[in-house]
Structure formats: structure tokens, C-alpha cells
Amino acid sequence: MKTDIVINDQFWKRYTDLIRKEMIPYQWDVLHDQAGISIDKERDDQSIPSEKSNAIENLKIAAGKKEGNHYGWLFQDSDVYKWLESAANSYKLTPDESLLNMMDELVLLIEEAQEDDGYLSTYYQIERPDLRFRRLFESHELYCAGHLIEASVAHYKATGSKRLIHVSEKFVECIQTHFGPEAGKINGADGHQEIELALIKLYEVTGEESYVDLSSWFLTIRGQDPDFYTKQLIENKKKGLSTGEIPSINLKYHQAHKPVLKQEEAVGHAVRLVYMAAAMAEVAAIHKDQKMFKAARKIWDNIVKKRLYITGGIGSTVHGEAFTFDYDLPNDTMYCETCASIGLLFFAKAMMKNHVDVDYAEIMEKTLYNTIISGMALDGKHFFYVNPLEVDPESSRKNPGKSHVKATRPSWFGCACCPPNVARTLTSLNQYITDVVDNNLYIHLYQNFEGSFELERQSVSINMTTDLPYDGKTKLTVYGVQKPFNLRLRMPSWSSNIECKTKDLNFEEINGYLSVTIDSDKTIEIDFKLPVIEWISNPLVKNNLNKVAVQRGPFVYCLEEADNGAHLHLLSVTQKGVPENKSDSTLGKFIALKAKAERKIIDKSWQNNLYQSDAVDKIEETEVTFIPYHLWANRSLGEMRVWVNKK
């Protein structure tokens, strides 16, 4: 099935332009240690390496072009691969010779750094070749391989060059030599899932089925022997390759506590979990494996029904960047890593390959329009790792339990997984908009695009123009239609009323989509009503009691100190907000929501008192301004909150 979509949407063009013009050159400089910035530790932990990136330098040393030691995390290479993937994606959208030259330079360096046997992981090449594939719980060797493979696929799709695909194939051959069920091979998977997803992508461009089999095997072997990682460490010690105490390994953190088919909850490190679950869904779709799909669906349901923030964030704790338990969704200590929401987007997309359901599309949209783009500043050079729902800068600074909850986006992180992940994701946005299944063309996301789609017996084109995400007027022009097919338009949860202005169309509701048979070229005009929605939480979510989260269209909103003064917790909304067009030199054009509210007054009686038994609540009437969540922290340092008291 070939689909070709060109997005020409003002909302998204802002981001892809920023990525092309600012972020990609900036990240190139950072990876080359030429950006002149200071790097933040992602949380208050002395052990986080934050003096420099050294990512390119590590590759040069591994390639024998420089002398020196490896610096940074064991997965520092992946920053380079993700940059390359985003550069390739961006090049595909807007070709640019200087970008091609930069990519060529990197491809050559990667070729030079690769060992003759295909192996490539700069830490182990430079520092501990004797420990290759021997510390899989933390080594990230296959994780980095995965990102290399994903970069090679993007590079090939953008440039037609197979140079990097060859590097990937050679690396996979090396992995196939060392891993597998056969005697003498390593019978376990990387501690950080990612290769599983990447192998599917490599299969998609090469048609090599053994890559799917390897992906499937990595998924299946996971958690079969809970002692696998520890046994590796014991073996290393026996062989004299390591000294010191053998660390106790948290198996749930790695989702290695039981076989994936038996896992029923989203546990452990959130990014690992969703990367794994996405791969499960991908393999299930290719192998038409219902068991695997059902296992993935169990994890999906657990996330969406019990462990998902309203912003599309996941991961309730900084400890292990992990899930905790059902309904445990603290707003001020959570993690909600940008990468985790990106992984959730992958998961949703992959689930859709098994079965199209509006639930998946809803989550794709939720992550994209909220937490994923919240991950980058509007200058393209500052990034969030953690995307909180409630911030008080003083608390972030002075309560060490919130050192990970940054109140402004840093320039870079010791662990810099998120910034290039946002870049590669937003530059490949076109893959999330539609799906073709049999004779059905699904529209998941509403934005301005042109696309051509290969249906069962024909190719049709669509041009969509829409005022979304801000207003509901939407026009689809379908052309090139020769035979009947079903156009299926998502019914977004945020629209109270979908009015079709084009007459004589017989819509039928299927899995949350409006399905209509199209048998000739046609223009369809639809108007989505976009009311202001006030969400309330399941009462089991302790922190959201008597609060609402406000949404309009795909955007979840928040209050910022810049608009509403300090002490946001003293405000209670008394009426639903009213949309108001806004334009701001920093934020650009957007729609704010103005709402009537009450503010609790701190009168003088409190000046020297922590507690009083006879104080009377004093309240003043006021008005508050909500802005879309993804825009927060682009003006001044201040408080922010998504869940707001409701009277």
C-alpha cells in the first residue's frame, strides 16, 4: 500500500520549519560540542554526565580518527542516530544540499566506526570490548542499534542511498550471529526495548522476513528467564571481566519480570514499556498473531483506562521514570517524559495496524497536540524531558523530590533522548494522519494536507483544508475516484456536533468513524463544533478531586502565572471559559479561554500564622485566562497548572 501525504498546515508548519531552520542545525552543534551551551542534569543526581555531549567525538574515537575516552551515557550514540533520522525526514520534506552534506559526513563517520563484524557501540568499542553483549540489562547496545536502523531507513527513504542500510544489515547480521535460541548464543534481549521496533522498519524497506522473526524472538524471549541479566553478570565475574558487587536488577523496570504475553499491566520504565508494546502490535499485525495483539491490548487498556494523564503523558514517578499503579496520577511529581508520549503515539499507530478504532486515533492526537510538542520551546532550542501538569518554580528549586520537574526548558540534557526524538517524530507526522485498510480510507487527524492513496483497485486523492485545530470548518475534496470506496472520518471526542453541509451522503458510524461510500469525485464540507470541555477525573485519582481540566479541540489547556498571577491553587473556576483569539509575539496566534473565577484571599491574619481555627474564607471575583498546554513556559518563569479548582 503506497500513501503519499504532504502536510501544508499552518499549525504544524511552524514546528517543521522550526525543526528544519533551528533545531536540526542547533542539535548538530550540540552533538559536535560547538553550541556553547551549558547542559542540565535531568534531575538532581551527581552521577549524570553533563559536561558535554561528546556524541560525535565518541564515534570519531571508535573510528580511530581521534584519541580519547568515551564520555556520556552508554547510549550516547543514539542521540546522533536520532538526529540523523530527523535530518533525513526533514530533507524529505524540504530538500537542502547543506543538510545532505551534513548527513553524508555522518554516514561516513558511522561506516568508519563500525567494526568489521558489524558491531557498533562506541562505549564498548572504546572502553570495554571484552564486555560486548555481556551487560544487556544496561548496555543499550541493541537500543542504539535500533536507532541506527531507524535512521538508516529514514535516510534511505529520503535520499535513496542504501549506504546506511548496509551498515544496518551488517549490524543485524552480527546480532543474529550472537543472539538466538541456538546453543551457545545469547538467549535474552536488551534491557531497553527499541531494536524490536527498528527491525520491523528495516523489514518494511528490505522485505527480509528474518528481521521480523528476530524482532518477534526478542519480544518472546523477554522475561522467559527472569535471572537472565543477573546470570550474565555472574558469568562476567567468574571470567574476571568485572569486580564488585552484582547489582540487584529491578525486573519490572525492564518489563522482564514475566513473558510479554503474560503481562497485563503497564509497569516499569514508561518509554521501554511503550516501545515494547508498539513492537508487539507491529509483530502481531504482520504475523496476524491474535495472542500477541490481545497481550498488547491488555497493556493498552491498562494505560488508557487507568494510568494516562489527560495531556497524553505517562509515567507517574521519576524513580525509574516509571509507571506506578492504577489511578496514581500525581500532577507535580510525575514524569510524563516527552519520549514516553512519543512511544505511546507509536503504540497507538501500531495498534491501528491490527484493528482500526477511534481510541487509538484519539490518543495519537492527544499526545501530538499536547505533551509531544510541549517537549520543545518555540525557539527550537530548549526542551522538556518531563512534562508536568502542575509546576511551582520555587518547589522545583527547593524541594529535591521535584528536581526533575523543570519550570523552564533547558538547552540540553545529560540524557538527551527527548530533543532529537521530538524532531524525528514531528518530521514524520504525515504517517499518522490516515490509514488505508482494504477498501476503506480512514482520516484520523484533521489538518491541511494533500494525499494520494492506493485503495483496493484504484488510487484516489484527497485535499483537505480545515480551520482546525482552532475552528471546525473543514473541506475534503476527493478526486480520481473510479470505483466505490469507503471514506471513514474520525468522530473526534472533542466535537459535540459534527454537521455535514454536503447533502445526500449516507453516513454510518463504525468504530467511532463516520463511514460513507464515495463513488465519484466529491467535495465534502463538514463543520465540527468545538465546545469548551471541562473534564473531571475518576474520583480514585486523589489529586484531581473537585478540579477540572479544560479542553477545546485537541488542545488541553492550562493556567500560567504570566496571565493569572501567582498562587494558581487559590483560583477556582466558576464558569466555563469562552474562546478568545490571541496573538502574542512569543506564542504566535492561538485561542485562549477566558473564564470567570474566584480567588481566595490571603488576608493579614495569616501573616504570622500557619494554622487558625477561626479564620473566615475571603474570596474575590476575578477572571482567568487559559492557554493551550503545549505553549506553556515560553514566556516568563512561573507557576502552571492543568487541573484547576472548580466551584
Added chain:
Amino acid sequence: MKTDIVINDQFWKRYTDLIRKEMIPYQWDVLHDQAGISIDKERDDQSIPSEKSNAIENLKIAAGKKEGNHYGWLFQDSDVYKWLESAANSYKLTPDESLLNMMDELVLLIEEAQEDDGYLSTYYQIERPDLRFRRLFESHELYCAGHLIEASVAHYKATGSKRLIHVSEKFVECIQTHFGPEAGKINGADGHQEIELALIKLYEVTGEESYVDLSSWFLTIRGQDPDFYTKQLIENKKKGLSTGEIPSINLKYHQAHKPVLKQEEAVGHAVRLVYMAAAMAEVAAIHKDQKMFKAARKIWDNIVKKRLYITGGIGSTVHGEAFTFDYDLPNDTMYCETCASIGLLFFAKAMMKNHVDVDYAEIMEKTLYNTIISGMALDGKHFFYVNPLEVDPESSRKNPGKSHVKATRPSWFGCACCPPNVARTLTSLNQYITDVVDNNLYIHLYQNFEGSFELERQSVSINMTTDLPYDGKTKLTVYGVQKPFNLRLRMPSWSSNIECKTKDLNFEEINGYLSVTIDSDKTIEIDFKLPVIEWISNPLVKNNLNKVAVQRGPFVYCLEEADNGAHLHLLSVTQKGVPENKSDSTLGKFIALKAKAERKIIDKSWQNNLYQSDAVDKIEETEVTFIPYHLWANRSLGEMRVWVNKK
């Protein structure tokens, strides 16, 4: 001034009996590794030593009576000293030959373990004699010396034996040889304050003024050179005594960021802060040092007006067991260490030596009747280190950010500072009840006691009988009066109306006390009204908005799942509670409070939904039962909360 008070109060007798009959023998067994218990880590941290106590064993090894290595924290010795102090206090209350024998056995062991030059710290003696006094930021050598000294003073007061006083004097001599302003001596203080307090106690029984001077010098030298601790480490490295990276030292944690006279806020490790501040107040009182007193008062005000939990707990974060910032009082992630409230009690008592004020007495009472006794279970064999204001056992188990918030009291801790600290404090309760200043006899705490007091020109006796802490009827019989003196009775904040049934007494209010001149033997009958008080928090305390904390008499109350079912956050009190006499085989006799309330209903619409936009609040009327906070977690595992929603 000599005061002799015998407490014969049912409420307190329960605790002192438990300590004598259960806790002291139990702790003896634990310290001898004979209790057959498993020891809990105080939080989820692999590095916490929890296999055994080994505290006695360490002393035996240091004494050369056993072979082996030191085990446990650097301050493991202090557990033994605190046990000895509590045993001595208890022996003074109720002499008992077998306890005397146990103490004798320990005194001998301590004498044997002490080096010829007076030094005593088993870790350094056994493992690193070359590092004596060379790692003061963490060594706890003087901290342990302090607890040894406090034990020796208690032992002397209880038995009249000076054997342990001699050990202390010899150790202090050793310290005086090594520490001081003179060239060649160590010009800094222990990372954990405690010796400062202990030296005052040693001075009180020996009259040796150089001990006060040394205490004062340790206080004054603190924070003068912020690099002092690091310089020690650099020196060690230069001398080849240590290898590896020099850790970065958090000076605020140690209150060593600036000289104590310049400190204006309560920062860092909470126990260290209050031990330090208590010593400042003690030294200020002896030296009549107004500067020092004012500095202590600044710290006091900051705690009481901005950083104190309603239960008398202090320390808002597990990270460094520390204070955070003004009004940051989270109820579910706080620390509120038992030892910190004990230290706050010491601080209040010491402040009173400078200037009697009802504020200090209020805090003494608040800590004693709430967080300090919450630190022990009613079986005398289980203890809280952390005293939360809101607990959900699932959260403690599954959210690693709350691993320190235990929902039941463990048998013992890797760091076992709290259990013997409670024991030594409650066995010396009689020192907190009254004060004599000039010709004024102050009654701070109301309980059943008999005491004789040396006033300016006479000795008078008092017998107090009271229904407090449960009911207000109180009778003071004063006898032996030959000349006029002022009796000053605290006006407790929790009594709305203090009715004196004895006529013809002219009361005058002074600093929160009712002062009356007594010139002959007299019986005074007073009735304190004990209304149910609903406290509300300063609105800047984010987590307490729209909540109340309930108090009656000195007791702060809480809701427990055992009485009110799960999901306490769904309950809102609608009316003030009504006292109800209760008796329970586990909790004993106490007064509960029954209050009308509403419960939010989780209806079926929530079964598979995290968020809804059109759900309607459903409420049922109900009744809740509050119990005194200190009794919580003595029945079944379950939720607890102090701050309760108020409609």
C-alpha cells in the same frame, strides 16, 4: 534549683510501663542481635545496612573481646548509648536489679572499648583508625560522643555511679586535645550536631565550665569556613588515606553554609537543625547571650510560623530528611521524623530557659502528644521513623517516591535512631512539665503528678490531679507555702474557656500564663473546656486547601480506614465532631470524635473511564470517626489522613 517531680498519670504511665516492660528488654535483644526480627530499610535504598544491628558486637570487637568487622552505619554506637540513657531514666523511675545488671554489663563493655586516649567510635577503631576525626562531615564521631555523654549523665543521675561520667570526661579531654582554635587543632565541628547539647548536660552535673565553652565553640565554628569538610577530604587524599572522587558536600544539609548567628531559616537535615538550635538556646541561657538567643529565635519563628506540620512534625522531604521552603508541607511525601519532633521538644525546652513563653510550652505539648508517641506502637516493639499526615498503603508500596512512608510500624530500622530516642525522651518526661524562674512556678503541661520545687526562699509542693488529656477537671493542691510566690498556669490554646472554681484568686495574664500569687497552702480547682477545634491552614499551604485538621485537647485527630472504609479522600466533613468515649482491646480507652460527613460515590460510569466530561457528582450522607493521631496504625493496615475535606 532542684525540682523533683513524680508523674502518676494514667495516660503517660501506659507509655513508661510499655518502655520498662517491653521496649527496653526488646531493644536490648535487638542490639544483641537476639530478637529474631527482620530489620526494615527506612526507605527503598539498597545501601542501607539492614541485615542485623551488630551494635553490641561492634563494641565487643573494638574492646578486643571479639574478632570481626564493623557492621552498620557509622553511628551504630549511638543506638547503644540511647538505650542506656533510656534504661537509666527508667531505672530512676522504677528501680529494678536486673536492669541495673544489664546497665553494668554495658558500662563495663564501654569502658573496655574506650581507647587509652579517651577515643571511642567503633567504626573508626575497627576499620579506619587512620581516619579518626578526618571525615567530620559524615563520621558522626562527636555525635556518638554526645550520646555517650548523655547516657553517662542519665546513668549517674539514676545510679549515683560516676563510672560512665569518667568515660565521658576522658573522651571530652580527647576531643579538647584535638579540636579548638589553636594552631594544629581541628577547626571545625561534627557534621551531625549533638555533642553541643550533651556537653551542656555534662556541665550541669560536673560544673565544669570548659564543657560549655567547648559547646559554644562548636556552635560558633560551624559554617565559618564553608570549605572545612572538603578541605579535610582533600588532605586525606593528599596523605594517601583515601582514594576516589571527593564528594560534593551539601552545606545546607549540615547547617554549615553560614555561621549559626547568621542563619535565619530552618534548613537542611531536620534533626541536626533542631539539635543545633536547642544547643544554641542552652548556651544562650547559660552565657546570657542575647545574640545567640535571637539567632535561635529566628530559627524558631521560621519553623513555627512557616515549616511546622499541625502534628508537631518537621522536615518536608525524604531527600536529606530535610526542610524545604516556607509553606511547603506536603502530607504524603513529607518526612516528619520522630527524632526531629524530639529535637523540637528539646529546642522548645531550651528556649524556655531564656524566656518563658506559652509558645514553647504549646510546641512541647504538640510534639509529645502527637508525633513523638506516634513513633511507637502500643506493643512497644514497633516504631515509626517517618510520621506521615496522609497514607495510602498501596502508594507506599508501589510509588517509590513514598517508600519511606511506611503504613505500619516496622520492628526495627537499618538506621535505628528513633526507637531508643523515643524511649529516652518519654522516660524523662518529668522535666518538661514545670519550670521555676525566680519566684515563679510555671505549670506547662497538665497531668497527674506530685512535685516539690525550690523557689527563691522556700520549697513548695504541688499535687496535681486532672482528667486531662481527656477532660478538663483539674485540681492543684499547693502545700508547704511559707512566703508568697507566683503560680503560673499555662492557658492552653485548645481550651476555649478556663473556669477557676476556687474563689478569691486574682489571676493576671502573663505571656500566655495565668499568674496568681499564692501565700498559703491552697487547693485550686480549674475546669478547662475542651471544644473540638477545626484548624484550617494558611492558604499558601497548597495541599491543605479546603481541608481541616481536627483537634481536641492536646490531641490532633485523624481518620483511619479501619473506622471509615477505604478512599478517605472521598469523605468531606460537614459538621464538627462530637466526642465519644471509646474502649478498644488494642487502643485502650480514648475519646473518638464522630462527625457528620459526605462521601463521594464512584458510580459505574467510572468503571472503564479515567476522565468524563458529563459525569455528575453523587454523594451519600455518612458519619466518620476520628481517632487521636498517635493511635493510628495499631489495628489493621489501611489509609490514614489528618487533613480532611471540609464542606
